Amino acid sequence: MSESENYALAVNGEVREVKDAWLGESLLYVLRERLGLPGSKGACEQGECGSCTVFMNGNAVCSCLVMAASAVGSEIATVEGLNPDGTLTDVQEAFVSEGAVQCGFCTPGLVMAVHHLLEENPDPSEHAVKEALSGNICRCTGYGRIFAAVDAVVSVRKEMSR
Amino acid sequence: MPVQLPISLSSAIEMLANTPNAQLLSGGTDFMVEVNFNHRHPEHVIGLRNVKELQQWSINSETSTVYIGASVPYSTMETGELAAALPALAQAARTVGSPQIRAAGTLGGNLGTCSPAGDSLPVLSALDATVHLASVDGERNVPFNEFMVGPKRNSRLPHELVSGVTIPMSTGFQGYAKVGVRNAMVISVASVCLALHNDAVSVALGSVGPTILRCPEAEQWFNDLGAQQLTDSIATEFGARVSAESRPIDDHRSTAEYRRHAVGVLATRLLQRGYAQ
Numbered sequence: 001m002s003e004s005e006n007y008a009l010a011v012n013g014e015v016r017e018v019k020d021a022w023l024g025e026s027l028l029y030v031l032r033e034r035l036g037l038p039g040s041k042g043a044c045e046q047g048e049c050g051s052c053t054v055f056m057n058g059n060a061v062c063s064c065l066v067m068a069a070s071a072v073g074s075e076i077a078t079v080e081g082l083n084p085d086g087t088l089t090d091v092q093e094a095f096v097s098e099g100a101v102q103c104g105f106c107t108p109g110l111v112m113a114v115h116h117l118l119e120e121n122p123d124p125s126e127h128a129v130k131e132a133l134s135g136n137i138c139r140c141t142g143y144g145r146i147f148a149a150v151d152a153v154v155s156v157r158k159e160m161s162r
Numbered sequence: 163m164p165v166q167l168p169i170s171l172s173s174a175i176e177m178l179a180n181t182p183n184a185q186l187l188s189g190g191t192d193f194m195v196e197v198n199f200n201h202r203h204p205e206h207v208i209g210l211r212n213v214k215e216l217q218q219w220s221i222n223s224e225t226s227t228v229y230i231g232a233s234v235p236y237s238t239m240e241t242g243e244l245a246a247a248l249p250a251l252a253q254a255a256r257t258v259g260s261p262q263i264r265a266a267g268t269l270g271g272n273l274g275t276c277s278p279a280g281d282s283l284p285v286l287s288a289l290d291a292t293v294h295l296a297s298v299d300g301e302r303n304v305p306f307n308e309f310m311v312g313p314k315r316n317s318r319l320p321h322e323l324v325s326g327v328t329i330p331m332s333t334g335f336q337g338y339a340k341v342g343v344r345n346a347m348v349i350s351v352a353s354v355c356l357a358l359h360n361d362a363v364s365v366a367l368g369s370v371g372p373t374i375l376r377c378p379e380a381e382q383w384f385n386d387l388g389a390q391q392l393t394d395s396i397a398t399e400f401g402a403r404v405s406a407e408s409r410p411i412d413d414h415r416s417t418a419e420y421r422r423h424a425v426g427v428l429a430t431r432l433l434q435r436g437y438a439q
């Protein structure tokens with residue numbers, strides 16, 4: 001075992017100290033077990049399910065595949081940081097109202113992926129939505145309610161920008 | 163400091179020379195899976211995330227080549243100028259994993275892993291790309307087809323890192339096709355890159371041999387024909403010859419028989435696409 005690592009990460013706009021960590025720890029592990037941010041979920045730990053999706057320098061990535069100690073100097077944003085006051089974002093509201101949450105395990109990762117998609121493409125085609133969410137697995141809903149939630153956000157946002 | 167994060171190429175190669183057991187980390191999409199599953203136990207890591215030189219890419223219209231730095235992610239190759247210059251690479255990039263994987267995964271990492279299923283590799287092979295290796299001894303340039311020497315084996319020396327690749331643009335069509343069990347998030351069962359350059363065809367196969375395979379006999383046969391028009395029988399014969407040059411095995415993803423068949427079908431299809439353009 002190598003010596004322990006001390007470093008600081010920029011998470012949700014705050015500097016967070018990480019002490020006595022092992023260098024191989026994933027960002028997912030550090031967020032959940034060391035920084036008290038359990039919103040990002042861990043299921044596969046091999047990049048397949050997307051439940052651990054966070055933003056790193058504005059890109060949606062799997063936090064299970066980021067070596068935490070290598071994320072020093074990068075801007076990390078988690079589901080907890082979407083609305084820092086703890087209220088729900090429009091995407092989260094739509095997931096609730098459209099019935100896109102069943103067991104909820106995939107929800108934080110999907111919410112992050114949807115926010116990222118709509119940031120890049122405010123009016124995505126059905127195909128673009130499916131491609132953008134292809135890295136997020138949901139075992140409960142069958143995806144129909146999730147696509148309905150995305151559609152709902154898109155139309156509300158369109159309405160508001162009119 | 164066991165995790166080092168250089169910001170320049172010169173400091174990265176300096177660190178690598180000074181820490182012989184250091185492991186290179188780019189997007190982490192292969193590396194961290196191995197760490198998470200206890201198959202890799204790094205003690206020193208050089209993270210290349212912040213090295214500016216490795217993030218660069220450029221298109222040189224004079225030499226008709228594209229340079230892509232080792233840390234450029236797949237998401238950059240999928241669309242825009244790079245995709246227009248290298249459509250086959252864009253198609254290959256788009257089949258990698260999921261958007262999250264494509265935002266993190268890089269060419270440097272695909273070359274570092276050198277799996278016969280690596281999706282960028284048949285493209286580098288068919289287009290005769292050159293791999294650039296950097297070390298304190300200077301730069302070494304190795305044709306991709308000599309760089310990969312076996313399954314997950316390449317000719318990189320321990321004190322070298324992949325800094326980038328130079329890829330010639332083809333004068334004609336180029337395309338990439340892949341077979342897997344579904345559309346998203348799938349490692350290839352068989353894949354083919356085909357390019358038409360100065361009226362000659364080149365074709366490279368993934369997942370059907372210990373390395374990426376070029377098909378010199380099928381290429382030669384087709385090029386000697388000098389066909390002005392592509393008939394169905396020529397396209398089918400070409401596919402059969404490509405199949406004959408594959409060297410697939412049975413494994414948990416598929417059978418040798420299916421793979422041999424699949425690369426033939428994909429090669430025929432890509433050739434027809436090339437001539438339909």
Ligand SMILES: Cc1cc2nc3c(=O)[nH]c(=O)nc-3n(C[C@H](O)[C@H](O)[C@H](O)COP(=O)(O)OP(=O)(O)OC[C@H]3O[C@@H](n4cnc5c(N)ncnc54)[C@H](O)[C@@H]3O)c2cc1C
Pocket residue numbers: 046047048185186187188189190191192193194195210232257258259260263266267268269270271272273274275279280281282318322323324325347348349350
């Ligand atoms: C869910 C999932 C799906 C995937 N799907 C695909 C797919 O469809 N097609 C495909 O081809 N791959 C796939 N992969 C594998 C992986 O994403 C690719 O091989 C990717 O290109 C690796 O790049 P990286 O930057 O993440 O490399 P890393 O994981 O950082 O590194 C990979 C290896 O290369 C070495 N390395 C890294 N950078 C350099 C360098 N500059 N010089 C020398 N060595 C270096 C590392 O030491 C390591 O051994 C998938 C992976 C996951 C987790």
Ligand code: FES
Pocket residue numbers: 041042043044045046047048049050051052053062063064065
């Ligand atoms: S836990 Fe990271 S993708 Fe599944």
Ligand code: FES
Pocket residue numbers: 100101102103104105106107137138139140141
């Ligand atoms: S709601 Fe259960 S996995 Fe998606």
